[in-house]
């Protein structure tokens with residue numbers, strides 16, 4: 001007789017045999033550039049802690065004080081009795097930061113993306129999604145009744161062809177602002193141009209950009225100087241913005257109001273905890289008044305990218321702190337990450353099916369908190385292991 005233990009047990013065994021089983025390494029310290037993992041201290045190059053705020057003293061203090069002032073939890077969804085002054089304050093901060101009319105908080109950006117498309121689009125409408133978009137955009141679009149179009153990754157000719165052939169009432173182009181496997185920014189200038197030409201709206205998921213990318217750190221729209229042309233921005237507090245959790249949608253009053261009325265992950269899920277909300281307000285105070293985190297991140301990113309290229313490695317992207325070091329061979333990429341770990345460098349190897357076959361890589365993520373000594377130590381380790389494995 002069928003039995004779930006056997007069925008899932010066999011599936012799990014298959015995942016292990018396919019080499020795609022995910023082992024969670026357990027960290028025994030706070031999230032920092034140096035962490036204790038597997039009983040030893042390693043330099044961390046795989047967190048999304050771009051601005052080094054995950055263990056920031058001022059942010060922790062804001063969270064602790066908020067527990068005293070506002071309590072631990074709200075035990076309610078927002079529309080029953082779960083909205084405090086600070087929730088509105090944070091929403092206003094995020095709106096001002098992006099120059100948008102309003103913002104709505106979610107428990108995560110996964111929920112923000114999951115609750116967006118089905119709420120604002122109907123079957124008369126159409127969505128145009130980059131094929132490499134994040135899983136949460138894909139799932140969010142699946143839930144909607146709109147006509148679904150998928151364009152080849154960053155392929156503007158394909159996007160134009162699809163837009164041209166659609167007679168939908170509303171057209172929405174949806175893209176990651178930064179593609180996190182490649183550290184590459186979406187071609188938003190061209191996307192905005194096409195949106196204007198075909199009367200479409202633009203939605204950008206800026207999880208890997210908010211707070212640090214672009215002249216003012218306002219994300220991929222700021223980077224391409226088209227921030228005001230982006231209709232809908234979704235993003236997370238779980239990466240550069242303190243790294244705890246929470247997400248949001250910033251857009252026009254009508255879009256945000258509709259989400260408040262009808263978006264299921266918002267309506268039927270508990271409010272963000274006060275400590276998180278107050279700490280995220282502090283994050284915005286910091287990034288708006290102190291450029292030093294962004295400046296150090298930019299400096300570290302350019303330094304590491306330049307030096308790793310000089311060592312002879314092939315990398316992707318231009319100036320994003322995600323630095324994919326291309327190995328192309330899946331076994332070698334895994335071996336490289338293992339050898340680097342022996343030298344106390346913590347990086348992750350990515351291979352098929354996370355990236356295309358033959359595109360195996362080591363993904364390095366730079367933080368503003370990395371010291372020059374840590375970067376130089378890592379570069380030396382990459383040089384040594386790369387040479388031993390005949391990669392450079």
Ligand SMILES: Cc1ncc(COP(=O)(O)O)c(C=O)c1O
Pocket residue numbers: 107108109110111134136176180205207208235236237238245246247
């Ligand atoms: C592009 C992108 N969108 C959405 C998410 C989900 O964000 P959150 O962790 O807030 O759910 C992530 C996180 O991995 C992401 O990288």
